[in-house]
Amino acid sequence: MSRLVPRKSYQPSSPPKLLDRVKETLRRKHYSYRTEQAYVNWIKRYIFFHNLRHPAEMGAPEVEAFLTHLAVNENVASSTQNQALSALLFLYREVLRQDLGPIDALRAKKPKRLPTVLTKNEVHRLLNHLSGTYRLMAQLLYGSGLRLMECLRLRVKDLDFTRRTITVRDGKG
Numbered sequence: 001m002s003r004l005v006p007r008k009s010y011q012p013s014s015p016p017k018l019l020d021r022v023k024e025t026l027r028r029k030h031y032s033y034r035t036e037q038a039y040v041n042w043i044k045r046y047i048f049f050h051n052l053r054h055p056a057e058m059g060a061p062e063v064e065a066f067l068t069h070l071a072v073n074e075n076v077a078s079s080t081q082n083q084a085l086s087a088l089l090f091l092y093r094e095v096l097r098q099d100l101g102p103i104d105a106l107r108a109k110k111p112k113r114l115p116t117v118l119t120k121n122e123v124h125r126l127l128n129h130l131s132g133t134y135r136l137m138a139q140l141l142y143g144s145g146l147r148l149m150e151c152l153r154l155r156v157k158d159l160d161f162t163r164r165t166i167t168v169r170d171g172k173g
Helices: 018-028 033-049 060-072 078-095 120-128 132-144 148-152
Strands: none
Touching (some): 018 078, 033 060, 060 078, 120 132
């Protein structure tokens, strides 16, 4: 004998939370997972910096204050500050559909020094201290110019030894 169980009435769920909307928009626009992580982190930091105020209640002055704080108090690199700016512009333009207008924050200074580059001898000495998978990965990174995630995603079928080629899938750019 079967019992009839009353159906639960459909209750519309509450609107998605802000960070869920950000993630959904980033995925819909096919941004990388790493970009999603970085943007969500910057948006969280922005919200916490302004004592948990909702971004819809804020605007350009708050963005400028946050970016200036990053440059002055946290002494971040200019590329880091640019990433934070990009995350906040994405939030306001793509998720909240608000125009911030011009952002006039104090900008972090670009470094004037050249990056340190290892000599061939130093690279060989470094590679000689590695073994197994780590050595192979380091050699691929050094010899081919692959990015770390591109190297980590390689599969055996991506290597063609006869043509001396590597197929990079889902590479940046």
